[in-house]
Amino acid sequence: MKIKPIGIIHTPFKCKKDTPIQPFRSNTIGKVEVFKEYQDGLNDIDGFSHIILLYKFHKSKGYSLKVKPFLDSEKRGLFATRAPRRPNQLGLSIVRLLIREDNVLFVEGIDVIDGTPLIDIKPYAPCFEPKEEIRIGWLEGKVK
């Protein structure tokens, strides 16, 4: 199956070691450039305070099924982590939408490397989130 970039994410992070661990720790501002051909798809998006970005971890090669997360001292199953080295190397971040200018979205809370290929944008809405009690496995006690 083929996917193709619908834009490029511009950030101040030139390499992986510069990036924050997770977007909720970042207040970095980035620029999501959506290619002109998709610009009309951005109508109505500025009604949303937050959006979900799907992107390709383009600097990641291969994957391991067991990884030691940054926040942990033990190896964990890959799918219980958000590690970039995954079979399809797709990443997901929820960011705050500051302003739209034509085909460009200025966002806060971005944590990816400059030049990351954008794959999709979806609106963020708490009504799509679970209402039940949440358990977070190995992450428990490691994040606020």
Next chain:
Amino acid sequence: MKIKPIGIIHTPFKCKKDTPIQPFRSNTIGKVEVFKEYQDGLNDIDGFSHIILLYKFHKSKGYSLKVKPFLDSEKRGLFATRAPRRPNQLGLSIVRLLIREDNVLFVEGIDVIDGTPLIDIKPYAPCFEPKEEIRIGWLEGKVK
């Protein structure tokens, strides 16, 4: 860029008109079959009550940049909706993880067509969600 399925999602929904509008309205139980070669990546996942599934809308063809959402009477920009007909036809659902049996996850709240190709699984954790006030644009007043 190429992506490949890491598994198959089995559900009772044989075609699009059977599926619920959004997973938060569904308590349907489905079976996420992860291919055996990726099974070790599922370790530790049962610590999480909810997981994020990324999948391919494999029955969708093409896309429109303006779509009339099910919940709305006006056409909206595609990226302000979760419509399946999108440039890369990737979908995202947060589901409740009921039980893991080897390479199979039984989940609740699934809303995709039977046979949907699974692309990725990520742990769901509220700490990765925004803490600020949320605005939900055209969805306001249309969902609880």
